[in-house]
Amino acid sequence: MHFWSETERSTLRAAVDRARAGRPGLLVVEGAPGTGKTALLDELVATATDFRVLHADALESGDQTPFDLLEQWGSQVAELPQIRPMVLAQALRERLDEVGGDAPVLLRADDLQWADPESVEAVTWLLRRATGDRLLVAVATRPWASGVHDGLRRWASGPGNAWWLRLAGLTVTDARRLVAELRPEVTADVAERLWRHTGGNPLYLRALLREHDAEELRRTRMLPAPTEYAQLTARQVARVPAASAELLRAVCVLGSGWLSLYDAAAVADVAEPGDAAAALADAGLVREQWPDGGPWVRVAHALTRSAVYQSTPPSRRRLLHLRAAGTTTDRATSLEHRIAAAEHYDDVLADELSRFAGELHDARSHRLAARYHRSAAALSSDPSVRERRRLEAVLDALLGQDTDLSTADRQLLTSAADTPERTVVQAALEIVLGRWDVALGLLDPVPAALDDPAGVRPLTAYRHLVLLAWAGIGAGATTAAVASALQRAAAIGVEDPALAGYAASPGFYVLERTQGLSGAAALFADLPEDPASAPPEQTVTVAGRGVLRLRSGLLEPATRDLAEVHRRFSNGEVDIADGAYIARLGQAHWWRGRWDQARAAYETAVDAGSGRFLQPIVAAAVSLLPSTEGRFARADELLDQARDFHRRKPWEEAGRMLMVAEVVRLHAGADPDARRGYVRSQQALFDRFTASRGNGLVELLHAALAAAWAGDADLGGWALTSIERLPLLPDWSGAVRDWLRGLLEEATGRDPAVAAASLRRAAGAPSAEVPLYRAHLLVDHARIAARAGRTDVAERAGREAAELYRTLGAAPYLEAGRSGEPVGAAPRPVKDAWAMTDREREVLALVLNGLSYAQIARELFITQSTVAFHLSNLYAKTGVTSRHQLTAMVRGDPASFGMLGVPA
Template sequence: MRAASGQGAATVGLSTQPAVGALGDGTIIVVSARNTAEAAHLWHPEQLDDLEGAIRRARTGEPTTLVVSGPAGVGKTSFLDDLVARAADFTVLAAEGLEDDGFPYSVLAQVGVAVRGGGDVDPFVMAQRLRAVLDSCGGRPVLLRVDDLHWADAESVNALLWLLRRAAGDRLLVAVGARPLDADQHPAWQRWLGNRRQVVRIELSGLSRDQVATLVAADGRAVPEGFPALLWEHTSGNPLYLRALLDEYEPAELADREVLPAPARFARTVAARTGRLAPAATRLLGAVAVLGTGWHPLADAAAVAGLDDSAVAAQQLTDAGLLQVRAAGSGDAVRPAHALIRSAVHQQLPLAERKRLHARAAQVLVDEGQVLDHRLAAANGYDDDLATTLEAYAQRLRTRRIWRVSARYLRGAAAVTAQPGRRRRRWLESLVDTTLIPDLPAARAGLAAQAATDDPAETMLRALLDLADGNPAATVAAAQQVLALAEESVDPVTRYRAGVLLATAMREQGEPADQVDTVLRAAEGLKVIDPCLLFQARLARTFVDEELLGPVRHWASIDPALGTPAAVPVAATLELARRAIAAVHIGLYEVARDDLTEVMRRCRDGILSLADGRIPDGLGYVHYLLGDWSSASRWLHLAHDMRGLSRYLPYLLIGQDRLAEADDYLDRLLPTFGRSPRAGFENALHLLIARGHAGDDPARRREIGARLVGEIGRRVRGPQPAASTVRVLISAGTAALWADRPDLTEICADLMTPALPVTPWARSGASWLRGLAAEATGDRTGALAMLDAATSGPPMTLPLYRAHILADQARLLRATGEEARGRQALRDAADGYRAIGAVGYLARVEAALSGQPGPRAVQDGRAGSRIGLTEREVDVLALVGKGMSYAQIAAELFITRKTVGYHLSNLYAKAGVANRHQLADLARREPGQFAVLS
């Protein structure tokens, strides 16, 4: 990547003859006609090289991002115009960020992305809708142009990031223009750009002294000596200011001035230009400025301006370079020629006239949000009726979880509220929504801007921020403080929030479930409907009920009327997710898979948020347990991309014998479990047992057992054992064996029996633990009897565990002289490991069958003689094996069809096949030939 800086672009009035020339430093001058006006653009040679290089790379199937940055008026839009002209073979999709439009996905909507489902639609879902638009562009390369990224809504920018992260082989050029971004503006975008080869950055910082001289000379007017240098100094090389001055004044007139008009006085220059317009044109320009920087129907602008015939006025403004006009399906649309021009005109309108135009706009427009925006702008002082209307609109947005926009309207409601207490409460509510975006820095900055008070609502806002920051202790203290206040001094919503946040924080701190339940029931008894904490309240209730009732009784308490996943009403989607959680806890993983698959489908449709990756993480986990590791890989890697860390991805890395990767991942993941002692211990328990079991290191196993056994003893020996889920008991029983405590393993096996008959495989798991405990005490005969029962009774439906049981049975059979049965059990175990891709375990079993301690099949990402694939290639291969089409694979993996083709081409080359059928056949016949590379 190479960034060229210090040079810029200009667009100025020139002669009517197109020409090409060059400055002494090699800078290219291109004079061309555009929009019936002659223009000149000056680019430095390095900038042109970068521009052409970006086009070439995108054209050949290397997705590329071109970032053009610089201050206002420096020529970013002109540069992107030239890019479009040079990329004539590309399909162009154009959008722009608008200063006065903060609605989610408004930028994506401009390129034809269907924006439906409310503001809680996840950016990765919207990115897939954007990919569908790209796929519809046919075989041509695509140029996605986004002007004014600094004003773009955060949701669109994050969706654009999802598009770029997963793009491979696409003939795609994403070109954005932006002013320099502050640290808190689109931070994920700024982090992603980094130092990436596929990113080209061009900084425009103004014209050089020589470039200004060339442009002034090209104008053909008499130029006094020293004037170009004077003009360059006073405009700082800013093309927009320079053009404004040259349009307004003769060079001789400027040269005679003792002080030239400074760039900061650009607004006055615009005022002088508008002063020469006809009154109708001036009125129309004022109306357009009030309507905003985006495109608006000319008919609306004329109505706001009070004009019956706006065509002549619009043409005059266009000729003056103040207005842009484009044909639209329902009539012409207009907007200011530049955001700076719009700002200048808007600021110059007398306050009374500006408010009158805003009031007119509120009468003309029909969109409720726009109407309220203009009513707010037209308000003269406090207006409690308007404040109530704004708050009601924000509440409706809250039910759709459009937090960023609801926060804006709550701030507006606060601004026109007369009563100070109510004004402050609406302002606090806007910060609650800002926290839920989540935009924690902005919420904290909003709090810091006002003097702190002991208002209970403010206290609970701070508690919500503390919980989001991972400080449940502070949340507990704040919530208890509010709940201790007299009932009449705390409104019901604030008291409800205190209860929900206290229950959530107490659970994260590992407080007893009955105490958490008491707090939560008190909050629920208030009968408050609060969309802001709906998710937290339902999640807390789910886990509290599971802890109090135990998995079996909790499962029985789930509403039987929910029915099949697809039949569950949309309004009950959260209940469907709760049922999936309960199913995981009782070990009904098929039920959890079906429920979460339906929840995921609704997430794709924008009905429900993915809650920062929790749903794909859970879906990947149950696929892993059910032995579908190809599906697990897709969902767990998606969760990793969304969350930064997947809670369950290490299981897959361990199962695939990628132990070094797993260890690195665990080093980052395990410390995050400390926030919630109960759930954190169970998550760590499973992962440490899986890692110790795969590593075949007795010393490491003893260390893990010693580390965990104390907590296990406390949990399984109480009057109401905490470790009551079936899978937790298997892991706990295994850890107890590694700590030489087979007595605790027996207790874990006994505690599994209440899960019967709801979870049939619990009997097999309990017999497995009892057999291993008997072996640890020297009772091989009893151990073998238990393991025979584990393989002959109700089947163990978790493929990895079933293979483990068979491997343990084989070891005992061979140790007691039953070689034939032992070898058959080994073969069965090998079949089980092979079917799911547990290559490390498979290598161990195959070595036992051959009698030779052979090398591991795949160690730490090295494929050996196998065909090494990337994670995405593995995902594509798995879906090809299922007979999916290009479009289906693209939808499953959240990529474009072109990206599917790119990965398939790589697969064909690596596997030495010619088409999908041959590839799928090879994968079915010889699945062991493929391995994942780091």
């Protein structure tokens, strides 16, 4: 029995009350084994009487499987073709919407220290975006070690994000220090593993150090129990009936988590499992529960499992594992038991494991593929086959964005005899880390052995050449070299589905560079106009078409394409690892004046690519919004990342995007000297730019703007001529060309009348689709008109520009004198009572576009409850009672809400 302090009870009540009131949060109960963590969560459940409770228990470290917690909570992860943390979180949100109804929800997880990282990342995503949800996440965990669930720990450490109840226990730092003092030859990673295994109990930890040498502790798959603990457990087991002891052995063979008592009975061959389990529960050796579907049991403690498992004779263990393999139709679980039952090399089982790992690889389930490749390697009798399978395991780990390689894996990358295979994996590591120049150095020049069918596997040659093309694009290799690598890869006659994106993207770039946008457009000739009709395997092609349309200024069709890619990403249908296509969707929204939707897409793009580095195109694209909103520190931070990357790896397409973003930043700033000197300071970039055939309207527009600032008639003339030759131009391109022509005439000191006429034509031409740029050209029109004495024209243009800037929220342009208004004129503010948070503006923007609650939730990666929360806030601020009334109010006066481009 546990007696809780008033502090602990009041913390539980506060967490429950706050979640019940629509303020979601996290409760962390942290402590060593035996300190009552589970009992305290039981007390929490008893306190939260009106909550719908979803339970999950993590498996012991080493036995966890991806998505285990999510599946225990009922989230339909298995139905998702592609798995990303943000997509998993959305599936979990949909589960909450399903079970919650009118009741608050409690997500409970025991033994979080053992939880699979995929589930924990999904929970972190869920909490980061939860607002207004009647949700409490409660976890029991041993003290977290460095590197274990760091994302959730950082979020939980933020102000007001979590309640912490810390029970007794050794810290990981103390454990490391103790291990270093007693057994300095034991490595730090083994020390942390011992700490997790013993729950920080110093007596158990000391005992294991005393009883086992460092190498034994490092190599063992299941850490042992201390002798004294094992003896105590043996005495407990000896006191229970024989059937109970056999049932306990079966439970320990089946794993650390909750399992069906019927399965355990089948493995143990026990006729009356209920009585046997009851005796084990009375002895404190197992825990029981009775959910729907029959009784469930689990071993009481990890050390208990180790003690029982290691005391079971090996022949008996093998028999139990073989029986366990027959109790399940799950292929992976069955294979795990067959692995545990193996006594020696088993090439038949190794080949089966290798085939299973290959299927997982093709399906892009890379973490699991790596696991089964490792098992296949361990069971392979041929050393060369064993080495190749180990290399396959490392490659899959890297494709799954896992760069935390073991010491043995890193040694393999320097010592493997199969040089071609080893080189591919070394290059993959550098690519995942963003060191594309290093990868290029490893892969190029292509060794002659790749042309020898007898010397290198065709699949290895294909991978080598595809990764060479990818690295070449990012590291600034010549277009001819990239094209050659792709051509040679295609000629091999085999493909790796997991590298489809690595092959397709360089192909797009080669076409653009060699044949211009018209040549690249031919690639999409057979693609359905409706992107939703394109089959899944054409998703990358849809994304490429969307980017081409964006760069051509065809904003509405570009938005359709890229929004469909985003939809498939959010549904888990595709995996866009670096966030670039989602950032391009944000850019399309930004151009069209839908800055709230742009902000949501940009946040998703940064999160999607938040691995080892921020892709330079993403960094540059995301900087557009803070630049034009006046958040210059954030814009400069992003641009510095993009610049640093481009200095080291001059990727042509990233350089174009960087130029656009820098011109936008300079235009929003107030430093005329920096504008005038930009072309000169970036001469190498502009030299590459003018030599390229792959420029689109977006890049040429900004190059011409920079040329006007510099008074560079040659660069400006070239840019305007290049725009006129583009095969695809939007309606608003005529206004932009006249605007740029007028600026160039003004900057080069030619006939002022020509400049004025050009700006006058620009102001009268269609350009509403790009409101920020219409405002810019109106400001310039007002300035030139004022010089010519046309004050009435100047005032009208200035007022229209100011109204556009206001509606967008383009703060830098509303400073005195920047918008064409008289100095000292104050911008008309959005009504104070209607001032919205960023998330409210995003929800409102999607409501105005006709999206349902479910669609808005999926678009913004939030729950439907969060959507309802933000809409209720908007109703309260505006005095309406329905989304119909809210929509009518905003469409009647969009400027007061700061909403532009509102659908009619």
